[in-house]
Structure formats: structure tokens, C-alpha cells
Amino acid sequence: MPLRFSMLHKPLQTLLVHLRSLKVRLALIGTLALAAGIGLSTALLMQRAERDTLQLAQVHQLEQAVHSARLLGVRLRDAHRALADALPQLNGPLIDDFSALQAFGATNPVLRGLFDSIFVVGGDGRLNLLWDDKGPRSPRTDLSDRPYFQVAMTEGRATVSDLFVGRVNSEPMVALAQPLVVQGRPVAVLVGGLMLLRRDIASVFTDASMDGQDPQIVVITDATGRILSHPQQGLVGAPLSAEPRMLQALARWRALGQPMWSSGQELGGSHGLAAVAGVPGADWLVWTWRDKTAVLAPLLAGRTQAMLAALVLLVLMGVGLLAIMARTLRPLALLQARAHRLFDAQRSTQDDWPAAQGEIGDLARVLRHVAAEKAQLETFTAQVIQRLQSVMAAAPVGICFTRKRRFELVSAEFCRLMGRGESLLLGQETHIIYASSEEFEALGPSVAAAFQAGRQFDAELRFRRGDGSCFTGRLRGQPVDAASSEAGTIWSLSDVTEDVAAREALQWAAAHDALTGLANRKALEQRLTRVFDLLPRPLPAALLLLDLDRFKPVNDVHGHAAGDAVLCAVATAIQACARSTDMAVRLGGDEFAVVLEHCRAEVALRIAEEIRAAISSLCVPWNGRSLQVGASVGVALLDDHVASPAAWLAAADKACYAAKACGRNQVQAVGDMSIETDTLEAEHAIS
Numbered sequence: 001m002p003l004r005f006s007m008l009h010k011p012l013q014t015l016l017v018h019l020r021s022l023k024v025r026l027a028l029i030g031t032l033a034l035a036a037g038i039g040l041s042t043a044l045l046m047q048r049a050e051r052d053t054l055q056l057a058q059v060h061q062l063e064q065a066v067h068s069a070r071l072l073g074v075r076l077r078d079a080h081r082a083l084a085d086a087l088p089q090l091n092g093p094l095i096d097d098f099s100a101l102q103a104f105g106a107t108n109p110v111l112r113g114l115f116d117s118i119f120v121v122g123g124d125g126r127l128n129l130l131w132d133d134k135g136p137r138s139p140r141t142d143l144s145d146r147p148y149f150q151v152a153m154t155e156g157r158a159t160v161s162d163l164f165v166g167r168v169n170s171e172p173m174v175a176l177a178q179p180l181v182v183q184g185r186p187v188a189v190l191v192g193g194l195m196l197l198r199r200d201i202a203s204v205f206t207d208a209s210m211d212g213q214d215p216q217i218v219v220i221t222d223a224t225g226r227i228l229s230h231p232q233q234g235l236v237g238a239p240l241s242a243e244p245r246m247l248q249a250l251a252r253w254r255a256l257g258q259p260m261w262s263s264g265q266e267l268g269g270s271h272g273l274a275a276v277a278g279v280p281g282a283d284w285l286v287w288t289w290r291d292k293t294a295v296l297a298p299l300l301a302g303r304t305q306a307m308l309a310a311l312v313l314l315v316l317m318g319v320g321l322l323a324i325m326a327r328t329l330r331p332l333a334l335l336q337a338r339a340h341r342l343f344d345a346q347r348s349t350q351d352d353w354p355a356a357q358g359e360i361g362d363l364a365r366v367l368r369h370v371a372a373e374k375a376q377l378e379t380f381t382a383q384v385i386q387r388l389q390s391v392m393a394a395a396p397v398g399i400c401f402t403r404k405r406r407f408e409l410v411s412a413e414f415c416r417l418m419g420r421g422e423s424l425l426l427g428q429e430t431h432i433i434y435a436s437s438e439e440f441e442a443l444g445p446s447v448a449a450a451f452q453a454g455r456q457f458d459a460e461l462r463f464r465r466g467d468g469s470c471f472t473g474r475l476r477g478q479p480v481d482a483a484s485s486e487a488g489t490i491w492s493l494s495d496v497t498e499d500v501a502a503r504e505a506l507q508w509a510a511a512h513d514a515l516t517g518l519a520n521r522k523a524l525e526q527r528l529t530r531v532f533d534l535l536p537r538p539l540p541a542a543l544l545l546l547d548l549d550r551f552k553p554v555n556d557v558h559g560h561a562a563g564d565a566v567l568c569a570v571a572t573a574i575q576a577c578a579r580s581t582d583m584a585v586r587l588g589g590d591e592f593a594v595v596l597e598h599c600r601a602e603v604a605l606r607i608a609e610e611i612r613a614a615i616s617s618l619c620v621p622w623n624g625r626s627l628q629v630g631a632s633v634g635v636a637l638l639d640d641h642v643a644s645p646a647a648w649l650a651a652a653d654k655a656c657y658a659a660k661a662c663g664r665n666q667v668q669a670v671g672d673m674s675i676e677t678d679t680l681e682a683e684h685a686i687s
Contacts, residue, residue: 542604
């Protein structure tokens with residue numbers, strides 16, 4: 001004990017000596033007073049800050065709900081306007097013409113980019129055109145019972161549907177319907193569909209977490225309370241009561257009479273801050289909710305950090321008060337002055353540093369070393385940039401470097417491809433070079449997915465030059481640092497417009513007859529195989545095989561050019577009689593075929609008779625004479641007894657030979673399809 005007391009006695013005696021010093025007592029009193037003031041002020045400010053934070057957060061929730069609802073209303077209005085702008089391209093006679101509708105869809109890429117699916121519904125409620133990610137088709141589904149179709153046809157106005165499950169794709173979706181009005185009467189409806197499991201409507205306007213764990217959520221529902229958009233896709237289509245965080249807000253909204261005010265309504269609860277606002281132009285609601293604990297978490301964390309910082313500050317200030325009285329600040333002032341000249345390129349990095357001991361001396365040496373390293377780095381960087389510019393200038397493709405969606409470096413070839421000078425590209429946002437904003441916005445997720453998978457991005461896109469003209473380019477991209485998106489991306493671009501056109505021409509030529517433009521034998525075989533792959537759903541179906549009568553004398557007497565003219569006229573007559581969904585084929589020579597899917601026997605025979613009559617009535621003028629031919633038509637129905645495409649084609653060929661054998665220029669059928677010729681002629685005369 002005496003030894004331990006003697007060991008503690010000397011430090012205590014030293015501390016008492018220091019406490020007798022005026023500078024120590026002043027520093028201690030100042031530090032304690034500052035601590036008391038900081039503690040009291042912090043308690044009062046935190047109490048008020050929590051109250052004000054919750055009030056501001058509730059106002060923000062309401063503003064966010066109203067803002068999101070208005071933006072969604074604007075988006076819906078723009079989508080309706082896009083549909084309305086496309087309507088003039090349609091007219092009554094085109095509604096049942098699938099080829100014309102397919103051309104309409106192909107010439108409206110904006111609609112296909114704006115919606116997940118585009119479909120045209122005739123006045124009878126039949127789905128004549130469906131264009132989605134599987135391409136164009138005509139399922140002929142009956143949509144006459146859909147409320148949005150009934151409103152559009154009976155009231156002649158645009159409408160937005162509630163949530164429903166699509167009959168073709170069996171996915172939850174909503175639809176925007178725009179009626180086609182001819183002479184004051186709706187005759188069809190143009191509809192844009194949004195697949196709710198493929199896109200999150202709320203993500204367009206908010207930063208809601210897609211995993212549903214973020215304390216801030218944004219939910220969109222229809223007027224019945226069914227969820228159209230939710231961070232958790234599994235809740236899409238469910239009632240809002242399935243979201244436990246929204247139960248209090250839902251109860252208050254119902255107690256208020258389920259208002260649809262576009263000005264919004266605060267629906268704060270005991271655990272969260274909630275608000276709801278109606279979407280202008282649609283019976284939809286935007287709901288926002290945020291956990292109160294999450295709102296106050298930054299404030300509480302800030303209070304803890306502030307207290308720790310205040311404690312550290314008090315200690316430092318106490319020590320600093322003593323240090324200021326004991327040390328001279330002149331070496332520090334000299335070091336400060338030299339540090340201000342650290343980036344002065346006219347001065348040597350080793351001159352004018354103050355000679356000092358201790359921390360100031362160490363800092364001076366560190367800064368001198370940093371200055372030397374900086375000079376070496378600048379020299380190296382200049383060399384690298386010079387070499388990079390030489391590589392870019394020699395490259396045969398356009399090269400650019402982007403960061404945060406802005407151009408930071410472009411090559412001469414890139415400027416030439418885009419028709420813009422370097423000064424017009426550097427610093428500009430990258431979207432200016434793309435042909436459409438929709439294609440640019442869709443590019444981001446694709447690029448991110450490729451980079452995350454460790455692959456180079458490679459795609460063919462449409463670009464717009466400075467003069468407004470467009471071209472197809474092949475764009476390749478590679479991140480500078482795969483672990484950091486802030487490092488930027490290197491892109492290469494080449495013009496592949498001619499390559500794309502040549503590829504498309506080859507694809508068309510591979511499936512079509514060069515003389516008549518009809519499908520060729522290869523395309524017919526693929527179509528027949530597809531029909532058999534889908535059995536038994538395509539039943540009934542029929543196959544027509546035509547062989548021209550008196551065609552050989554045309555070639556022998558008038559030449560092959562005359563024969564080609566007759567073949568082209570025959571192809572036109574066949575297409576005029578066939579339905580828009582049918583496939584007309586030239587097999588070779590003077591043989592033709594027509595595939596009739598979803599066609600009953602009596603309809604197939606009527607079409608065959610119409611084709612025969614149309615060919616027989618052709619008069620092709622040639623060197624002052626009229627060239628005429630006939631057609632022997634064989635009809636084969638697809639039924640359970642047809643074993644393969646080859647057997648089906650053989651049956652049609654057999655029927656065609658039977659027509660030849662019975663005197664030519666007539667229709668013969670196999671199986672139970674035979675109908676008396678007089679009956680067919682009577683039906684043809686009536687039609």
C-alpha cells in the first residue's frame with residue numbers, strides 16, 4: 001500500500017499544480033460552460049426538430065402523392081394523345097385487313113415503344129390485330145364484354161381500364177382505349193396495353209425500392225382498391241388491404257368516403273406517414289407511405305453523432321486552449337502560405353518550405369512529397385492522354401468516352417458519323433445522338449445487365465445526326481471499371497445501315513418468289529409445319545393447290561415475258577380473293593397454293609371458286625392481244641386423317657389432278673368437302 005500510494009502521489013501532485021494555473025482553470029471553466037450550453041441547446045433543438053421533421057415529412061408525403069398522380073395523369077394523357085395521333089392512319093375498310101393493320105403497327109414504332117402491346121378491336125369486339133413482344137398476329141379473340149371497349153364504342157370517348165387479366169397472355173394489365181370514329185360513329189377501338197408485371201408504373205416518378213424493404217413505398221391502385229403497381233410484384237392485382245403498412249391509411253380513406261381528390265389527402269397513422277391522391281383522367285389512386293421511425297432515424301443518428309462530435313470538440317478545444325498558449329504559430333502560418341502555392345506551376349515543388357520541428361515539420365515534409373508526386377502524375381497523365389488521342393484518331397470506328405451520361409472524349413471518326421463537331425458533343429448529354437428518347441431510356445437497363453454479367457454491350461440502334469438524318473449503327477460498350485459505374489464507359493460506333501438493309505433483303509428473298517412477290521415453297525413448308533405443330537387448335541383448315549390451264553401456249557406463242565405478266569396477274573387475283581390471314585404461294589412454274597387456317601369446308605370451297613373465277617376472267621393485254629388462262633383448283637381439308645404436311649400437300653395435288661381430269665377450269669375437293677358446282681356458282685353470284 002505505501003508503495004502504490006507513492007506511485008499515485010506524484011501524478012496527483014502534478015495535476016494539482018497544473019490546476020492552480022490560471023490558463024488551465026480558464027480553459028476548464030470555458031470547456032464546462034460550452035458543454036452545458038451545447039447539451040441544453042441540443043435537447044431543445046432535437047425536441048422541436050423531431051416535431052418539425054414529422055410535419056415536413058407528412059407534407060412531403062402529400063406533395064409526393066399529388067406530384068406522382070399528376071405526372072401519371074400527364075403520362076396517361078400523352079399516351080392517349082399518341083393513340084389519337086395514330087388513328088388517322090386507320091379507316092373503316094382497313095379494320096379487318098390484317099396486312100394493312102400489320103403495316104399500321106410497323107409504321108408506329110412510338111406506340112410499340114410506349115405500350116407493351118397494341119391491339120385493334122373491330123366494332124364486333126373481335127381482336128383483329130395484337131402486336132406485342134411476340135410480334136403481330138390476329139387471334140380474333142372476342143373482347144366485346146370488356147368495359148373499356150363498351151365505353152369507347154357506346155360513348156365514343158377515350159377511356160382507361162381498371163386492372164384485368166389479358167385473355168391472350170393471361171397477365172394482369174391495364175388498357176388505354178381510343179375509339180375510331182367514322183362519320184360520327186365509332187367503328188373500332190385502338191388500344192394500348194400495359195403489362196403490370198413487366199413494368200413498375202410508380203418507378204417512373206419515385207425512387208421506391210423494388211424489393212419492398214425500403215421504408216418509403218409508393219403504391220398505385222384503381223378505384224376499387226386493387227393494386228396496379230407495388231414494389232413487390234407479387235402484390236400486383238391484390239387488394240390494398242393485403243399491404244399491412246397501408247391498413248390504417250386505407251381505413252381512414254374509407255371513413256372519408258373514398259375520395260378521389262387530385263389535391264390529395266393526408267392519412268397519417270400511429271406508425272407511418274401516408275397520403276393519397278387521385279390521378280387526373282383515370283380512376284386511379286397514388287398512395288405513399290413512410291415509416292415514422294425511418295423518418296426520425298437520420299435525426300436520431302445525427303443527434304448521437306452530434307453529441308460525440310461535441311464531446312470530441314470539447315476535448316480538443318480544452319487541449320487547444322492550452323496548446324495555443326504554449327506554442328508558437330509562426331511555422332504553421334508559413335506552412336499555410338506555402339500550401340496555398342502548392343498548385344503554382346511556376347514554382348519548384350521543393351522550394352520555400354518552412355523549417356520546423358514536430359507535427360508542423362512532418363506536415364511540411366508530407367506536403368512537399370505530395371507536390372512532387374502530383375507533378376509526376378500530371379506529366380504521366382498528359383502522356384497517356386496524348387497516346388489515347390493518337391489511337392482514337394487512327395481507329396476506323398467512332399470512339400467516345402462517357403461518364404454520368406455525358407460525353408467527355410470523342411474521336412474524329414465519331415464526330416464525322418454524328419455530323420457534329422467536337423465542341424458540340426463534349427459536355428453534352430448522350431441522349432442527343434439517339435433517334436428516339438424511348439430507345440435511349442430502354443438502353444440503360446440493357447447496358448447495366450450486360451455489364452453486370454461481365455459481357456460487353458453490343459447492339460444495333462438508330463442514331464440521329466446533327467442535320468436530323470438517321471442511320472443504323474452498331475454500338476459496343478465496355479466499362480472502364482466494372483466495379484465502379486463512376487469510372488465511365490468506353491464506346492465504339494460504326495455505321496451498319498447498308499449491312500442491315502442487305503440482311504433484310506436476303507431474309508425477304510429467302511421466303512418469297514422473286515417474280516410475283518408471293519411466298520415460295522420453302523415458306524409454304526414452314527407454314528404447314530407450324531400448322532401441324534399447333535394441332536388440334538388450328539382446325540379446321542384447308543389447302544388449295546392451283547395449276548393454270550392453257551398457260552403453256554402463252555409461253556410458246558408469246559414468249560416468257562408474256563408468261564411472266566400472266567403469272568403476276570394471277571398472283572394479284574389470288575391475293576385479292578384470299579383473306580388477310582391466308583398465305584398465297586407460288587410453288588414454281590404455273591403452280592400456286594393457298595393455305596386457309598381456321599377455315600370451314602364451305603368457306604374454303606367458296607374461296608377456291610372465287611379464285612378460279614377471278615383467274616378465268618383475267619384478260620392480260622399483250623402486243624394488241626388479250627391473254628387468258630384458266631385454273632384447275634384442288635381443295636384438301638385438314639382433319640384427323642391427314643398424317644403430315646407432305647400428306648396434306650399430296651391430297652391437294654390429287655384433287656388438282658382430278659380437276660384437270662374432269663375437264664379443267666374447275667374446283668375439285670377430297671374427303672367430305674364436295675359441294676355441287678351449281679350451288680357454288682349460286683353462292684358466288686349472290687356474294
